[in-house]
Amino acid sequence: MSKYKCSLLVVDDEPYILSTLAALLSSEFEVLTADSGEAARQKFQTRDIDLILTDQKMPRMSGVQLLEWVRTTHPKTVRLLMTGFAELEEAVEAINRGQIFRYIFKPWRTEELLETLNSAARTFVLEQSHEQLLLELQQVNERLRSLNQELEERVAERTALLDQRSRELEESNHELEQKNKMLEKLALTDPLTGLPNRRAMDRLAERELRRRDRYPSPLALGLIDVDHFKAINERYLLPGGDQVLVDLGKVLGSSLRTVDVLGRIGGEEFLVIAPETDMEGAVVLGERIRGTVENAVFNYKGENISVQVSIGFAVADENVVADYEAMKHLAASALADAKRTGRNRCVYYTMPKIPFEQAG
Numbered sequence: 001m002s003k004y005k006c007s008l009l010v011v012d013d014e015p016y017i018l019s020t021l022a023a024l025l026s027s028e029f030e031v032l033t034a035d036s037g038e039a040a041r042q043k044f045q046t047r048d049i050d051l052i053l054t055d056q057k058m059p060r061m062s063g064v065q066l067l068e069w070v071r072t073t074h075p076k077t078v079r080l081l082m083t084g085f086a087e088l089e090e091a092v093e094a095i096n097r098g099q100i101f102r103y104i105f106k107p108w109r110t111e112e113l114l115e116t117l118n119s120a121a122r123t124f125v126l127e128q129s130h131e132q133l134l135l136e137l138q139q140v141n142e143r144l145r146s147l148n149q150e151l152e153e154r155v156a157e158r159t160a161l162l163d164q165r166s167r168e169l170e171e172s173n174h175e176l177e178q179k180n181k182m183l184e185k186l187a188l189t190d191p192l193t194g195l196p197n198r199r200a201m202d203r204l205a206e207r208e209l210r211r212r213d214r215y216p217s218p219l220a221l222g223l224i225d226v227d228h229f230k231a232i233n234e235r236y237l238l239p240g241g242d243q244v245l246v247d248l249g250k251v252l253g254s255s256l257r258t259v260d261v262l263g264r265i266g267g268e269e270f271l272v273i274a275p276e277t278d279m280e281g282a283v284v285l286g287e288r289i290r291g292t293v294e295n296a297v298f299n300y301k302g303e304n305i306s307v308q309v310s311i312g313f314a315v316a317d318e319n320v321v322a323d324y325e326a327m328k329h330l331a332a333s334a335l336a337d338a339k340r341t342g343r344n345r346c347v348y349y350t351m352p353k354i355p356f357e358q359a360g
Helices: 015-025 037-046 063-073 085-097 110-154 159-187 198-214 229-254 279-295 324-340
Strands: 007-011 030-034 051-055 078-084 102-106 219-226 261-266 269-275 298-300 303-305 309-316 346-350
Touching: 007 015, 007 037, 015 030, 015 110, 030 037, 037 051, 037 063, 051 063, 051 110, 063 078, 078 110, 102 110, 110 229, 198 219, 198 261, 198 269, 198 324, 219 229, 219 279, 219 324, 229 261, 229 269, 229 279, 229 298, 229 303, 269 279, 279 309, 279 346, 309 324, 324 346
Parallel strands: 007 030, 007 051, 051 078, 078 102, 309 346
Antiparallel strands: 219 269, 219 309, 261 269, 298 303
16 A cells, blocks of 8 residues: 555534544644535645545535535545434435445544544545556557557568567567456455455356356355344444455355355345255255354454344246346345345245246
8 A cells, every 4th residue: 555645625614623633633644624615615626635524514515515516526536424323314315415435423433533534545545546557558558559560660671679579569468468357357346345246246147047048957046135234334333334244255155155156246235146056955055144144253343243134035947947137136026025024034936937948
């Protein structure tokens, strides 16, 4: 990680809070302050700002309104909102409108405040690194084009240099291939858990269904959702919730077979693809996942956290037609029933029996 010191704009209409936060955060950040939304906007006119932390309740312009403006006019700035517990619905609105990185409850805890801001700073620096990587890839492509053109123009008179240029071209291609692989991996990986993300799981599921078209076999698709995850986030805040998701990914992986594929598709929801799995196998797999999670020990800052999951499975028997969207919809319905009927349980649905020959 770079030693770059991120700039942080703190916005609050209470002078005491501004001075307190400036003193608290100045060792970690280049701290700027503003006592209103209008003053904050003027700061953006004079310089680039990496992070902004604003209070929600302010006269004339609320924190949500300010962050929405920042998202539109300065999208690279990482946005954070301070809000009271009573304003939680407004914090949800901020996530939708201002697309904030985190929200922080007032009164804040110093350790959690610093941890959240440092996480935001790391995210900002990583995003800048990714942009630099893309720029380097463009430069490599330009270099390749230049080398190829030079080879075409000078091949007749510079045949003696052909081997040397070929080696340079090979090295450039290898460099480009490695960086393209790195970018593709980043695009298909959930940055929190390291599991395949939604985009990757969509690809894997479609590939499995195409294989199943050629070699008919049973297939199970399971949606896994953490029960009462909102309560975990409220009690342990987002850093605690994130740690639970990281540990849950490991626990879920330990309960699967080597042929099964697990990914995080958003929030506290995971997807498992289980090839060669009929209803009987899905029941065994679902109960093993549920029981493993229920009996696992989750810990954050020395405190044990009880974690349970609800699971919905869609099962397509051998020689029964199934497409990805239909299976996801059926699994989501099963998950909803599991939630509605008590949570910490599995519900299994079977795809309608439409044989392959009839579908064709």
